[in-house]
Amino acid sequence: MNNPSSPVKLQGGCACGDVRYECMAEPVLSLNCHCSACQRYTGTAYASVRIVPSAAFRFVRGELRYHTSTSNAGHTVSRGFCPNCGSQVHGRIAEKPEVVLIAAGTLDDASVYPPSIDVFTSRAQPWDVMNPGLAKFEEGIPAGGPSTQTAE
Template sequence: MNNPSSPVKLQGGCACGDVRYECTAEPVVSLNCHCSVCQRYTGTAYSSVRIVPAAAFRFVRGELRYHTSTSNAGHAVSRGFCPNCGSQVLGRIAEKPEIALISAGTLDDASLYPPALDLFTSRAQPWVVLDDRLAKFDEGIPAGPPNT
């Protein structure tokens, strides 16, 4: 449960404003996932996410509609979309209920917490220029922060 006295670290929402959220913790890790499932869901080359403790995340307005699929890592991932505008706002991994995956583009200040990792680079589109400053993993991370 959230502690109401904790300062809000992150805020954001969908494109139309029907869904708003806040998080009282800084991200555990920020990453770009190049897996084929993320490419399909985002409609582009990769998904940029900020992983936060689920207990620190809450919706302050609206509800999401979820779709669940199996990720390239074999996890059941539920992705939450605004039922009005279709923005992908949040992801949850069934096997890792302690975390929430915030879609970076939904943050009010998306420049905060730039990504530190590129996952599933073996599946990255050939026209994507990968940032040499980020740690690279051909597939998911063998141990450590969750992969999508």
């Protein structure tokens, strides 16, 4: 699908189409977060997130309404929702301005970058059946990035 000689272009938006974005870089990491904050914000068992470089991301239409809270990892996270349909589209971590979070379900083609890890599995619901092929981390992403099949 992507030509290696040209920039990757991810596109997506909210459910109603009022908010649209594009990213000219591949995700740094694709993950499922099972923390209690993500469970509450998504209204389900986990958030499937694509982390991309902030310099390569931009909104092409609309504006989001943000809600800021402290994550289970202690970070200040601002989650952006479409003010019309309520879709969670985007996130920012104050302590990591070099990246932004894209809700995987908002991508026009969410199948392109499947998740590679599960994080905060210690907070997963007992009925949440996780993919056994993904690396698991009981808490957040370990320092230095994911490199093992077990949590540090």
